[in-house]
Amino acid sequence: MADTAPTTQSSRRLRFERIPMRRIILIVLSISIIYGVVAGSTATLRAGVFTAEDWQSLFINGLARGSVYALIAIGYTLVYGILFMINFAHGEVFMAGVYTAYFVAVAFAGNGFLNSNPLLAIAILLLVSMTVSVFIAVVLERLAYRPLRGAPRLVPLITAIGASFFLQYTFRGLYGANVRAYPNIEILDGKWTVFGIQMLKTQGIVIVAAVVLWILLYLFVARTKTGRSMRAVGEDREIASLMGINVDRTIVATFAIGGALAGAAGILYVFLFNQVIFTMGFLPGIKAFTAAVLGGIGSITGAALGGLLLGILEAVGPNLFLTGAEIPSPNQLQPVIAFGVLVLVLIFLPGGFVGASEEKRA
Amino acid sequence: MNLRQSLKPGAIGGIVVVYLSAIGMVERFQDRNVITGLVGLGVVLMLTTYAITAYTTARKSDQPLWTGASVGFFAGLLVALVTLGFEGLINAGLDVRGMFVSITPGLLETLEFGLDPAVGALVMVLAATIIGAAAGALPTLSDDLRSAIVYAVTSTLLMSLGEPILRVTLGNLNLPTAWLYELGGLTIPGLILILVVAFGARWWWMSGAEARRESKAHMPEGTRRTWSRTSLFLAIMGLAALPWIVGPFVSDVLGTVGLYVLLGLGLNIVVGYAGLLDLGYVAFFAVGAYAAAIFTSPASFLVTEEGQTFAEAGFTNLWIALPFVVIIAVIIGAAIGAPVLRLRGDYLAIVTLGFGEIIRTLVLSDWLAPYLGGAQGLTRVPAAPPELFDLRNPQHIYYVILIFGLVAAYISYRLVDSRIGRAWAAMREDEDVAEAMGISVVRYKLLAFAMGAGVGSLGGVFFAAKIGSIFPNSFGLQVSINVLAVIILGGIGSIPGVIVGAAALVGLPELLREFGEFRLLIYGAILIAIMIFRPEGLLPNKRRQRELHEGDGPAPLDQTEEAPA
Numbered sequence: 001m002a003d004t005a006p007t008t009q010s011s012r013r014l015r016f017e018r019i020p021m022r023r024i025i026l027i028v029l030s031i032s033i034i035y036g037v038v039a040g041s042t043a044t045l046r047a048g049v050f051t052a053e054d055w056q057s058l059f060i061n062g063l064a065r066g067s068v069y070a071l072i073a074i075g076y077t078l079v080y081g082i083l084f085m086i087n088f089a090h091g092e093v094f095m096a097g098v099y100t101a102y103f104v105a106v107a108f109a110g111n112g113f114l115n116s117n118p119l120l121a122i123a124i125l126l127l128v129s130m131t132v133s134v135f136i137a138v139v140l141e142r143l144a145y146r147p148l149r150g151a152p153r154l155v156p157l158i159t160a161i162g163a164s165f166f167l168q169y170t171f172r173g174l175y176g177a178n179v180r181a182y183p184n185i186e187i188l189d190g191k192w193t194v195f196g197i198q199m200l201k202t203q204g205i206v207i208v209a210a211v212v213l214w215i216l217l218y219l220f221v222a223r224t225k226t227g228r229s230m231r232a233v234g235e236d237r238e239i240a241s242l243m244g245i246n247v248d249r250t251i252v253a254t255f256a257i258g259g260a261l262a263g264a265a266g267i268l269y270v271f272l273f274n275q276v277i278f279t280m281g282f283l284p285g286i287k288a289f290t291a292a293v294l295g296g297i298g299s300i301t302g303a304a305l306g307g308l309l310l311g312i313l314e315a316v317g318p319n320l321f322l323t324g325a326e327i328p329s330p331n332q333l334q335p336v337i338a339f340g341v342l343v344l345v346l347i348f349l350p351g352g353f354v355g356a357s358e359e360k361r362a
Numbered sequence: 363m364n365l366r367q368s369l370k371p372g373a374i375g376g377i378v379v380v381y382l383s384a385i386g387m388v389e390r391f392q393d394r395n396v397i398t399g400l401v402g403l404g405v406v407l408m409l410t411t412y413a414i415t416a417y418t419t420a421r422k423s424d425q426p427l428w429t430g431a432s433v434g435f436f437a438g439l440l441v442a443l444v445t446l447g448f449e450g451l452i453n454a455g456l457d458v459r460g461m462f463v464s465i466t467p468g469l470l471e472t473l474e475f476g477l478d479p480a481v482g483a484l485v486m487v488l489a490a491t492i493i494g495a496a497a498g499a500l501p502t503l504s505d506d507l508r509s510a511i512v513y514a515v516t517s518t519l520l521m522s523l524g525e526p527i528l529r530v531t532l533g534n535l536n537l538p539t540a541w542l543y544e545l546g547g548l549t550i551p552g553l554i555l556i557l558v559v560a561f562g563a564r565w566w567w568m569s570g571a572e573a574r575r576e577s578k579a580h581m582p583e584g585t586r587r588t589w590s591r592t593s594l595f596l597a598i599m600g601l602a603a604l605p606w607i608v609g610p611f612v613s614d615v616l617g618t619v620g621l622y623v624l625l626g627l628g629l630n631i632v633v634g635y636a637g638l639l640d641l642g643y644v645a646f647f648a649v650g651a652y653a654a655a656i657f658t659s660p661a662s663f664l665v666t667e668e669g670q671t672f673a674e675a676g677f678t679n680l681w682i683a684l685p686f687v688v689i690i691a692v693i694i695g696a697a698i699g700a701p702v703l704r705l706r707g708d709y710l711a712i713v714t715l716g717f718g719e720i721i722r723t724l725v726l727s728d729w730l731a732p733y734l735g736g737a738q739g740l741t742r743v744p745a746a747p748p749e750l751f752d753l754r755n756p757q758h759i760y761y762v763i764l765i766f767g768l769v770a771a772y773i774s775y776r777l778v779d780s781r782i783g784r785a786w787a788a789m790r791e792d793e794d795v796a797e798a799m800g801i802s803v804v805r806y807k808l809l810a811f812a813m814g815a816g817v818g819s820l821g822g823v824f825f826a827a828k829i830g831s832i833f834p835n836s837f838g839l840q841v842s843i844n845v846l847a848v849i850i851l852g853g854i855g856s857i858p859g860v861i862v863g864a865a866a867l868v869g870l871p872e873l874l875r876e877f878g879e880f881r882l883l884i885y886g887a888i889l890i891a892i893m894i895f896r897p898e899g900l901l902p903n904k905r906r907q908r909e910l911h912e913g914d915g916p917a918p919l920d921q922t923e924e925a926p927a
Contacts, residue, residue, distance in 0.1 A: 162889025169883035173385025176463035339716035
């Protein structure tokens with residue numbers, strides 16, 4: 001249409017095109033966000049609504065939920081590192097385990113086992129949750145993802161979205177649509193004071209458990225044969241298979257490990273939030289994905305750091321940035337913080353802060 | 363013998379039926395009669411599963427009849443055993459329903475055909491074996507006969523499922539319906555009539571197929587074009603007459619389908635043409651609905667200089683607000699798109715999903731509640747002055763949606779081969795090459811995004827006008843997924859595909875209330891199945907089909923049969 005336009009007009013058009021709209025929008029965006037964060041924070045701090053203790057407890061809260069995100073995020077990161085696909089249904093893998101373990105917990109609470117023998121009971125709950133999550137993750141890989149290896153990138157993503165909804169509504173059909181409250185475990189009640197910082201026992205346990213699991217995973221990937229094959233397959237699938245690595249089995253192992261961690265994360269999650277429902281996987285799933293991207297997808301360390309950072313941002317952020325701006329009920333806007341971080345990281349730092357240099361290679 | 367070969371497919375069929383029972387689908391569907399007094403939809407669902415597993419296995423076997431029968435036998439046996447098992451658990455006093463809420467007495471009754479458990483189990487095995495044998499016999503028949511049988515059975519099922527539309531429609535035309543339908547299902551005489559007519563018609567059609575293909579091939583170019591023009595014209599006339607034939611209730615459903623066609627056409631530009639997976643499409647739908655409400659509702663915060671809302675100042679005309687709404691949506695689309703369009707495909711998908719959720723959370727928040735109504739939503743969106751169209755009347759708004767849908771379809775159609783459309787195609791196939799050929803990738807992506815946003819907002823406007831009040835819960839991720847499923851089922855990038863997809867995924871569940879709670883389950887299953895078995899969708903766009911099958915040669919058929927590790 002403009003091909004036949006007179007020169008003056010086309011040169012004007014050219015001049016217009018030379019204005020880098022995208023860059024301008026990005027600059028305006030970053031300036032306004034920085035301004036908003038700084039102004040909001042100073043206003044909040046100056047108003048002194050929160051005491052130092054409040055900040056401490058928010059921080060611990062963020063650390064605890066961040067640990068859960070970190071564990072889920074490892075599932076995303078491992079799968080992405082090896083198949084380059086976003087396993088959108090990973091949040092449902094997380095939900096499946098803990099929702100199934102709920103029924104075991106109820107049975108234990110009914111016969112008193114849960115409080116008479118809490119450590120064993122929790123161990124069994126963990127085992128059940130992890131087993132179910134592993135099962136779901138492996139079945140998912142076998143039925144939905146394996147037929148699509150080598151398909152264009154968006155195809156497995158669409159499949160994963162389909163699988164996510166399929167699993168959600170499967171569990172709704174199986175277990176019902178209600179919110180269910182996990183039975184209370186008495187030894188988890190109460191508080192601890194560590195280095196002068198007060199925290200709920202559950203928060204402490206969650207943080208410690210996540211760190212232990214993370215270390216185990218790290219050693220597994222770094223030291224064992226399966227771990228080495230995982231890294232090799234992620235590097236180059238074909239060459240790995242030429243080197244005698246069973247690619248299929250390695251991929252299944254990857255899904256299984258991600259599932260196991262998600263199952264464990266599920267139990268830790270109910271320590272903090274106490275409820276299960278069939279949709280519970282969606283938001284933690286997306287947030288964990290955000291955490292994985294934040295840390296640099298493909299990197300296990302990145303997933304852990306990204307999870308913690310996101311958890312803290314989410315717990316502290318709304319109160320710090322928004323209270324001062326006199327926004328009512330700032331914690332309603334928590335998801336905006338998480339998604340906002342996701343969007344901003346992908347725009348400004350698509351490699352994440354750990355894997356920034358690795359992005360080009362992938 | 364091939365008994366061992368049929369063990370695995372039999373087990374799969376059985377597991378599928380157990381699964382469908384355990385999630386409550388069989389029992390819920392059983393509430394609906396297919397043939398009144400004889401078969402309910404739950405049993406049909408079960409038997410269809412047996413038939414499909416038996417048929418797919420038998421087709422590849424050299425003894426199809428036996429294979430089919432044995433597949434059916436194993437599947438039925440598994441289901442019968444599981445049923446007996448649950449019966450036993452319940453009799454032993456175990457609270458099975460405490461965990462599996464769908465294992466109800468009603469379900470067990472369905473699975474036992476209302477008989478004594480042991481007898482019911484026998485009947486189940488027997489029925490599955492017979493159905494399996496019948497399905498196994500199909501491959502041995504001649505093509506014409508098989509096609510006629512399949513056709514007769516499917517039409518019976520469709521006629522029965524279409525009862526809500528057909529009965530109302532026949533009633534509107536003052537035709538008697540009692541001989542055909544009874545209590546939501548077919549009567550026995552109706553069943554026989556449909557079977558015979560469908561069988562005969564298909565048989566007749568198949569026997570003349572060769573001659574027709576011949577004559578079509580020899581048809582001169584001009585005549586063929588006249589033909590296709592005439593059929594398009596007739597189709598549009600048919601669509602125009604529809605609301606008066608089917609009555610207000612079905613028209614309302616048609617309006618919803620039309621809305622999804624509109625949304626699908628919009629998303630199709632983004633996903634189908636430009637190849638950008640947008641999971642936050644609902645954002646533009648929401649922008650359209652909210653902008654329309656803010657402009658025209660008396661509950662709006664937007665006031666004139668005299669302090670009146672626009673509505674109080676007499677500005678309740680949706681038609682005047684419409685262009686502004688679309689312009690706002692296009693600007694928002696461009697503003698959201700500009701920073702993120704550089705991202706790789708899968709990241710872009712997640713970011714758009716993030717935007718969709720951000721918009722929903724903001725709309726729900728107390729912070730913006732004074733402007734957007736928070737959880738209470740915005741009510742009293744006026745229907746435009748009813749001079750021409752009364753938007754609250756389902757039969758009227760149907761026309762409005764139809765007109766805009768046709769315009770959107772026409773624009774989409776003309777876009778494909780335009781300069782823009784070709785740029786999109788190039789971009790979709792290889793972004794770097796397209797860039798090297800001088801296509802400004804970001805600009806064309808932005809254009810697609812903005813156009814998609816505009817069409818999506820139109821959908822939102824009509825949604826607001828149709829319902830009259832809007833609530834944030836209507837704008838969740840499910841809407842994006844619904845629209846995505848619509849275009850993927852129909853075929854990404856295909857305009858007829860959007861219409862078929864919307865009719866199947868939006869129209870059917872609206873009519874079959876039994877589907878309600880399983881809607882997203884079915885959408886999810888469809889997304890997976892289509893991506894695995896037929897990524898180009900039901901009515902594929904030719905070019906897109908080539909892209910999707912690029913380089914996989916004759917492989918796809920074999921791939922699905924991968925040996926288990």
